[in-house]
Amino acid sequence: MAVKEIDVKLFAKMFLAGAKYLDNSKEEINELNVFPVPDGDTGTNMTMTIVSAAKEVRDLGEDPDMKSLCKAMSGGSLRGARGNSGVILSQLLRGFTKAVRDEQVITVPLFGAACTKAVETAYKAVMKPTEGTILTVARGMGEKAAELIEDGADDFETIIPALYEHGNAVLAQTPELLPVLKQAGVVDSGGAGLMKVIQGALDMFQGKEIDLTISDDPIAKPDDSRPGKAADIQKNIYHTQMKTSISKPVNRQLESDVKSYLASIGELIAFKADDNEVYLEMNTDDPGLVVQKALKFGILSDVKITCRVQNKTADQSASAPAPEEPKGEPSEFGFVAVSAGDGLADIFRSLGVDHVIEGGQTMNPSTADILDAIEKVNAKTVFVLPNNKNIIMAANQARDLTTEKTVLVIPTKTIPQGITAAINFSDGSSADENEQTMIEAIGTVKTGEITYAVRDTNIDDHDIRKGDFMGIGDKKILSVGTDMDQVVIEMITAMVDDSSELISLYYGADVSDGDAGALKDKIAERFPGLDVDIQRGGQPVYYYITSVE
Amino acid sequence: MSLKIAVVTDSNSSMSMEEAKELGIHMLPMPFFIGGKEYLDGVTLTHEEFYERLKGGDEIHTSQPSPDSVMKLWDELLQEYDEIVHIPMSSGLSGSTGSAYLLAQHYDDKVQVVDNQRISVTLRQSCLDALELAGRGMNARQIKDELERVKFESSIYIMINTLEYLKKGGRLTPAAAAIGTILRIKPVLQIQGEKLDSFAKTRTLQGGKEIMINAIRKDMETRFGCTENFHNVHLEMAYTYDLEEAEKFKEELSAAFPGYEICMRPLSLSIACHIGPGALAVAVSKKI
Secondary structure (H helix, E strand, O other): OOOOEEEHHHHHHHHHHHHHHHHHHHHHHHOOOOOOOOOOOHHHHHHHHHHHHHHHHHOOOOOOOHHHHHHHHHHHHHHHOOHHHHHHHHHHHHHHHHHHOOOOEEEHHHHHHHHHHHHHHHHHHOOOOOOOOHHHHHHHHHHHHHHHHHOOOOOHHHHHHHHHHHHHHHHHHHHHHOHHHHHHOOOOHHHHHHHHHHHHHHHHHOOOOOOOOOOOOOOOOOOOEOOOOOOOOOOOOEEEEEEEEEOOOOOHHHHHHHHHHHHHOEEEEEEEEOOOEEEEEEEEOOHHHHHHHHHOOEEEEEEEEEEOOOOEEEOOOOOOOOOOOOOOOOEEEEEEEEEOOHHHHHHHHHOOOOEEEEOOOOOOOOHHHHHHHHHHOOEEEEEEEOOOOOOHHHHHHHHHHOOOOEEEEOOOOOHHHHHHHHHHOOOOOOHHHHHHHHHHHHOOOEEEEEEEOOOOEEEOOEEEOOOOEEEEOOOOEEEEEOOHHHHHHHHHHHHOOOOOOEEEEEEOOOOOHHHHHHHHHHHHHHOOOOEEEEEEOOOOOOOEEEEEO | OOOOEEEEEEHHHOOOHHHHHHHOOEEEOOEEEEOOEEEEEOOOEOHHHHHHHHHOOOOEEEOOOOHHHHHHHHHHHHHHOOEEEEEOOOOOOOOHHHHHHHHHHHHOOOEEEOOOOOOOHHHHHHHHHHHHHHHOOOOHHHHHHHHHHOOOOEEEEEEOOOOHHHHHHOOOOHHHHOOOOOOOOEEEEEEOOOOEEEEEEEOOHHHHHHHHHHHHHHHHHHHOOOEOOEOOEEEEEEEOOOHHHHHHHHHHHHHHOOOOOEEEEEOOHHHHHHHOOOOEEEEEEEOO
């Protein structure tokens, strides 16, 4: 029997099934990382984005109307959006729902128009759309839908499977459009994530048995409270659990060190390590410390932080739970910055940043996290320093959702760019002048970051083996090797030119003060005409973040 | 027959004793103390010796010219001149103006103390302006009034190489003290009239130079109405210790502002001891 219409109930179920399917495949998407660095997160970001919407849909109950359903899908994904692919996914949903929200059912022609609207909206959200990404995959499906409908297709049973098939074909072509994908031997991760959503929706459409329970995982908003248990717990109030995928087995010494550390900051419930994964569960007052520690082993997944007092679930990348009420007269200017690591947070605060959102490459804060931070800053104009190219879009989205204040996002792609922007701020200048000065200033600083490879690959003409150290510059990989200091020095050599004056190093949580000091001496010796400034950044994953200016 | 007027300043005008003499300006050397011993700026201590001791970490304290030395000079001058225009360093940075004002009460109206908040190269220019006004036939009182009327018509930006010395001397305004202390930062401070205040921050020499050039350009255009062909201000430069770097900056400044004659002088030692070596400054004073 031909299906000519999708009603609200089916639409909601298809959406939930899509979200669920992506959630179940997120690790697979995380693996599709161009750089072999331990920060693959597209799957996590997109999942968090869509689950944020799915939860709002779930909360509408069994029988929602079209308008509320669309509002939940659009608003939930907008606020939950993390990372560039997450933001684009949220814009696709926003465009699609905008086209259908005033109708009772989705007809075939309406579906075609909604697909077109979705693609349009997503392209508009990106300043410089890149082909070979989620955008291309979405556009491919949008065009296919239009084509099929024009050719007379009037039945979803024909259209939806055809779109799925065509989307996968476009996805398979992404390496041909984007050389970095081809070199890394992967398809685009955002596009792959989108196809997981479509697959889930298709499965539901075709009547497969799917569990649509959307559980409260870490993405829940801080105020998403549910009936709580006894409120008499006063110590170790956060129940914290997480899994970490590990690249090499944990040795006994490290295991016992970590266990005793964890025991010192709370009550350790479980710590299990096998060859692939570390699972840990504990009650603590400072889940941030636990996350920091767990990050030492590898990539985090399934982070769940629950407040045992009111049974509130909190986002793992959200900062201090206590909301600070803005008091008194607002100041002219305020700053929000995103950074990971206590040292870097201190540096940003010392430069006048009012609110530091803990996050970065491995933990992209959501639009809602950034909105929260903006709200906490009692100023008329708030500058936002995303400090990561994957956070800029979420920051822009937060800016667009802010009504009470002026928000200016300075598109800082790295920590050193953020530091430079903050330094160049001047209280005496206007918001526009400051924006311009800061944007100009970030062009004067070069960034290089040191991390390790999680797989063998060849990229930018470097043969990289799993476990190698890599120096990643603003545009490409600058150095690779097994001796970390050597990799840092080679990377800096590639960054320095005649006009360079200052080399800054921010060393990460996994580098000791002594090792950092010794490296500083080597660098000073190697570049006698330049000043070398070294600071403890305390960031995870990146042993060193360096800049040359 | 017009009055004979003497112009007096102190060595914070960044002139050497010789230059002052040549220009017909009478100058009091600023005293300072190193290890309890008194030295006179440019008289009993050379710049080279001074920076050696500053870098060596010697405690250096500055002071004002003693009342005795001020009155002695005035008394001498009044033998030859009818009136005196006395222009000390900015009252925002030192008590010299206040003390001189008190002393001048004993001289009826013959000594006029000018409170126009100039320092270094802009103070030097003020002295030249005073001579010019005297040449036009003004008396000391009229010169004082005119110089004070235009006291805000000058601007100084100064890039400090390190905050170390300012912190040591307790000369930072709260705004400047709030500048990040974790990272290596070079503040650009400004003097508009009264105190030193923070203007911008940078991490590199090049960045600081650009900030100062842009700031001066903006002042020239918006505050003083300069255009490409209408040079309404004197362009000036000062530095501490590093002449080579200063010469380089002077060239860059000439390139940025073609057609201006740039007066460059080392900052006086009593300022240098508060900001340390390696500072660069740009200033403009509006032509009278």
